[in-house]
Amino acid sequence: MIDWNKIEEKWRLGWQNTKEFEAEPDSRPKKFITVAYPYPNSPQHIGHGRTYTLADIHARFWRMRGYNVLFPMGFHYTGTPILGMAKRVQEGDKELIENFEKMYHVPRSKISEFVEPVKIADYFHAEIKQGMIEMGYSIDWRREFTTIDPVYKKFIEWQFRKLKEMNLVVQGSHPVGWCPKDQNPVSQHDTLGDVEPDFTEYILIKFHCDGLVIPVATLRPETVFGVTNLWINPSIKYKKIQVDNEAWLVSPECARKLEFLGKKISHLHDVQGAEFVGKNATIFDKKIVPVLPASFVKSENGTGIVMSVPAHAPFDYQALVDLRKNGAKQIQEIAATLRPVSVITTDGFGPIPAKEVVERLKIQDQTDPLLEEATKEVYSKEFYGGTLGENTAQFAGLKVSEAKDTIRDWLASSKTSDILFELNSPVRCRCGTECVVKILNDQWFLNYLDESWKDKANACFEKMSILPNEIRTEFNYVVGWLRERACARQHGLGTPLPWDQGWIVESLSDSVIYMAYYVLAKYVNGGQLVADDLADGFFDYVMLGLGNASDVSSRCKLPEELVKKIRADFVYFYPVDARHSGRDLVPNHLTFFVLNHVAIFPQENWPKQIVVNGSVLMDGKKMSKSMGNIVPLRQAVRDYGADPIRLAIIISAELLQDADFNLESVNAIKTKLENMLDESSRYRPAQFPKTESEDGWILARLQNRIVQATAAVEKMRLREALHVILFSFESDLQWYSRRVQAKNRSDVSGILYKILSTRTALLSPFAPHIAQEMWERLGYSGFVSKSAWPKAETEIDQKPIQAEELLMSVMDDIKNILKVTKIIPQKITVYTADAWKNMVYQKIVQSIVGGQTNIGAIIKDLIADRETENVKKDPEFVKKVVSGILTEPAELRKLKAEMAPIDEYKIISSELGSLVKKEFGVGLQVFSESDPARYDPKNKARTARPFKPALLIE
RNA sequence: GCGGGAGUCGCCAAGCCCGGUCAAAGGCGUAAGGUUUAGGCCCUUAUCUCUUAGGAGUUCGUGGGUUCAAAUCCCACCUCCCGCACCA
Incomplete structure (x- = not known):
């Protein structure tokens, strides 16, 4: 029985003692390999392990090929989830505390410290780091940092001042989910039940009646030409309110919503809806429509008053039908005069689609739940297939999908409309308060809409290696589709915006060029670099080569030699040669990473490669807390050993596929490795005669396998590479041993030794601990990770291959x-x-x-x-x-x-x-x-x- | 809806870009045998159908097409998964 943990620990200490993975500039060519750093709000599980393992193998591979490889790691403290967790701990949230205790095995004394957000981050930071060490990742830990370190904050300030100078940071208004009591934006982890606040933008169209503005909320401004009447609920007590310099009539719920949408609101008095029934409202100063009663109108939706377009809205059509039957007498009379006005023609529908669908679905009255379905059907068919009719003035002939925005803008420019944001479903803050949508008027954005910025990013992507190449189109798509992106928040850990201290730089914006910071981190950790006197000039010089060392030295009170040294480090290690991450970061982080690099750095320091991997499934299912199938990485290492886990994750799927992790495959890998380890004590180096046909054959095969494995790793097709190393060799050896046994030969130990040595070296980036152990048992001194990656001979003798193929085929x-x-x-x-x-x-x-x-x-x-x-x-x-x-x-x-x-x-x-x-x-x-x-x-x-x-x- | 990806012999999964190495790798599972006191591990063999001479037939979501030749290229369709934001 092999004690995996003991072997692993032995070699981990070995690497640590010789500072194996500490990279310093030298005369060799370099490779700078980075991975998206973790957000330490929970321990890492095997899913996280995949990306890091891939990057580690990548790093180890290049190291064996003679490159000076820098593979560093940092920790992303910036963000709000940890803040929310701390709040929950303070509130004594049972579920969360139980999770900490039972799932994550956090000591009780620690949990009580978790009321302080940084303590949570610190705890899981240490936990995650330990896991990475135990997995054998070849990280240069001298360059570790967190994103709330003082020097890092200086660095982010520099980044943002740079972006602002280039006019890439702009201010504007932006709707967010908002808790009125906490006076804070809410996101998923701030809400009861972890609901993501999700909202929709409605157009308010202003009708006029008795000197009042009657706004109606709609998603279909293009139907405004088909309006026949308004619907009001007689039983609702509406509010008359002063909005800026107009008097509006809205439901009480709506009045509250409007307060947060950047309007000056004062309440005048209440009016019963019934009072307006039968009155006339006007729009566009000439069209006159009656106000009619309808029970389907809800006080909490929109403004509580609805524009009726019976030709295209099934609800409106049905309400009109109902009214003709059951309304009060004079209302019935008005209703009887109203005719649906068709304004959209759609293939497959007659002029009055609402009527058609209502009749087809046999809808009884306006309370019929089928009306929802009818609405959806009409809406989507008209949206994708409809065009505006002749009676829509200058919009006639436009497709509905285009007309929507055109008409919205037209209404807005003629001041007959406004905007209302509405939550799609009610959301409560953790404090219990009902949330609203608030428009922040001073929100800061990164202007990813900027065309020249996009162009540069595309140019960078074009030159980059993207692995696997299939996702390249996805990147192009994302760049094209990006708009302004809010880059600051009002709470959370992180760096205040340098020019507006009320804002914290948002977490996806302070993590885009941090790879450059790894160069500094070593000096920060060594105590040579402190935040106090660092000025932008320092970063300009180190990262961009602007200015000169002696100025920086005197301004920042740093020795000139040190400043020069840091600059030299940067010049040596930059640009990033490979960035690894999960595919979930493609539409955000990875794209922003490129965008920010091209904005800030000169072309020679643009990133060279992105490597994207799929996620990890557990027994074919997605890992999730609720399923209870999360396998913590450190636990798995203790149970199975780091190398079997590394291999199990890598061998189960190619890069972009989801990798299915299961215990059988770990066990299978484990015994395979144990057998190889056994073998490595069996063979000794010896001279071997290359006289027999099968000897020539197996040696030629060996060359082929080296070529295959190397080509596969170069393309990061690690599954394939591992397959060659673990299995293809085996089938070669099987034939060889059949031949050897048939001939009763006893002089093949030297050949087998040579083959196993090669396999061990090939295996070492994947399973570094066990390969090292094998290396030692094979009698080599020193680290296999330092030995050269096996190189195939250029001339491979094909004769024995043909001969053996012939023998195999005859035997078959x-x-x-x-x-x-x-x-x-x-x-x-x-x-x-x-x-x-x-x-x-x-x-x-x-x-x-x-x-x-x-x-x-x-x-x-x-x-x-x-x-x-x-x-x-x-x-x-x-x-x-x-x-x-x-x-x-x-x-x-x-x-x-x-x-x-x-x-x-x-x-x-x-x-x-x-x-x-x-x-x-x-x-x-x-x-x-x-x-x-x-x-x-x-x-x-x-x-x-x-x-x-x-x-x-x- | 938009964008991306996928559907392969019990399961997982390669192959598809670059058509013939393809009845289609490998792993798991299953069956038989070996090893073992027994079990596990391990090793061998088999695992679409038919076949008393190394062969033939039918298969790679469905239906067409191109080709001497299609899992692979083209067209149409069906089904499934992921992303669509200010959240790490």
């Missing part, structure tokens, strides 16, 4: 025949094809490689040639050869076309006998097809073909 044929005939063999005879057949074969291969696949033409050619005119007698032979060659890979065909034919008779008679004897227990006779002395009772010899000798089994 024999087995096949035995299986079908179920005879017990007494004697096996092989006949190899005649020389002229080889010549024909060669010619056919050549013409196929040359593009000729037509059998008739090939035969004609062959007959025309004296040397191969024999085929006349046996056209079937040509057919079989052609189809045989066609089922071979192009590469092999090419090889056969170029190479001289192998001597099948010689190979089979010298190599096959031992195998046949060993595996079938019988003797073997070999003849050439037309050997006059051959033993051929069944006349089989004539069926021999090149690479397909004829067989006789008795």
Whole structure:
């Protein structure tokens, strides 16, 4: 039994002692590999482990290839979730505290400290870091930092002043979910039940009545030309309010909403809805519509008053129908005069779609729940397929999907409209207060709408390597679609906006160029760099090469040598060579990362590569708290060992696929590794004769495998690489050992040793601990992680490969025949094809490689040639050869076309006998097809073909 | 709706870009055998159908097409997953 944790700890300490992963500039070429840093609000689980493992393998691979690799890590403290958690701890939230205790095993004394947000971050920071160490990540820990370190804050201030100078930070208004009591924006983790506040923008269209403005909320401003009346609920007590310099009539709920939408509001008095029934309202100064009663109008929706468009809104149509039947007498009379006004024509609908759908669904009255469905149907069909009719003035002919915005803008410019934001479903803050939508008028944005900024980003993406390349289009799409993005919040941990201290730089905006900060972090941690006197000039010099070291030195009270050294470090390590992250960060972080780099840094420091990976499933299901199937990383390391987990995650899926993690696969990997470890004590270095065919073959295979594995890792196709290292080698070795055993050889230990050494080196980036242990047992001193990545010989001898392929295929044929005939063999005879057949074969291969696949033409050619005119007698032979060659890979065909034919008779008679004897227990006779002395009772010899000798089994 | 991705022989999953190495890798599962006191681990063999000579047939979401040849290229359709924001 192997004690994984002990082996792992041993080598971890080894790496630590020799400062294996501490990168300093030197004469070697560098690779700067980074991963999106973690947000420490919970321990990491195996899902998090995937991205870091991929990056670590990447780093270790380049290190073995002779690069000076910097692989650092930081911790993202910025953000609001931790703040919300601290609040919940303070409130004694049972569920959360239980999670800490039972799921995360946080000591009770620690939890009580969690009322302070930073303590939460600190705790999980330490926890996550320890996990990364235990996973064997080759991180240079001297460069660790958090995003609330004083120097980091200076750095972010610099970043933002830079962006502002370039006019990329702009101010504007922005709606947010808002708790009126806390006076704070709310996001998902601030609400009861963790509901994301989700809201919709409605257009308020202003009607006039008795000197009052009657605003109605709608999502369909394009139907305004079809309005026939307004709906008011007679039983609601409406409010008359002063809005800026107009008097509005709205429901009480609406009045409250409006307060937060940047309007000056004062309440006048209450009016019963019934008072307005029967009155006339006007719009566009001329159109007059009656105000009618309707019970479906809800006080809490919109303004509590609705514009009625019976031609296109099923609710309105049905309410009108109801009213004609049941209304008060004079109302019935008014209703009877109203006719739906069609303003949209849609394929598949007549002029009054609302009527059609209401009648088709057999809707009874305006309380019928089917009306929702009817509304949806009309809405979506008209939106995508409708055009505005002749009676819509200058908008006639526009598609509904386009007209919506055009008409909205037109209404706004003529001051007949306003905006209302409304939560899609009621949301309560953790404090219990009902939330609203508030418009922040002084919100700061990063102006990702800026065209020249987008252009630069696209230029950068174009030159970048994106792995896997499939997601490249997604990046392009995101860049095109990005608008202004709010870049500051009013609470949370982080850096205050340098010019407006009331705002904190938002977490997705202070994490976009921090890779540059890793260069500084080492000096911060070493105490040489402190925040107090750091000025922008320092960052300008270090990161952009602006100004000079002596000015910076005197201004920031830093030794000039130090300033120069830091600049030199930056010049050496930048740009970022690879950025790893999960695919969820594609539409945000990764895109912002590029955008901010191209804004701030000169082109030579733009990032070189992005590597994106999919997520990790547990037993085929998404990991989630509620499912209770989260596997904490550190626990998994204790139970199974770091290397088996690393491999299980990597081998279960290619980069972008979701990786399915399950215990069986971890166990399978574990025993596989344990077997390899066992083997590594078994072989010793020794001279080996490269005389036998199978030796040449296995050594050639070894070269091929190295080439395959290397190419795969270079493309970050780690699953494929691992497959080669773990399994393909195995099948090669299986054949080799069959051959060796058949011959009773005892001189192969040297070869096996060489192969295992190579495999160990190939394995080491993936499973660094166990590979190191194997390396030691194999008798090497020093670290395998420092040894060179195996390199294939450029000249690979193809002859033994062909020879062994021939033997394999004959063995397969024999087995096949035995299986079908179920005879017990007494004697096996092989006949190899005649020389002229080889010549024909060669010619056919050549013409196929040359593009000729037509059998008739090939035969004609062959007959025309004296040397191969024999085929006349046996056209079937040509057919079989052609189809045989066609089922071979192009590469092999090419090889056969170029190479001289192998001597099948010689190979089979010298190599096959031992195998046949060993595996079938019988003797073997070999003849050439037309050997006059051959033993051929069944006349089989004539069926021999090149690479397909004829067989006789008795 | 927009954008992206996927549907492969019990399950997971390669192959598709660059058509013939493809009845289609590998892992898991299953079955038989070996090893073992027994079990586990491990090893061997088998695992679409048919076949007493190395062969044939039918398969890669569905339906068409291109080609000497299609899992792979083209068209249409069906189904599933993810993102659509100010949240890390």
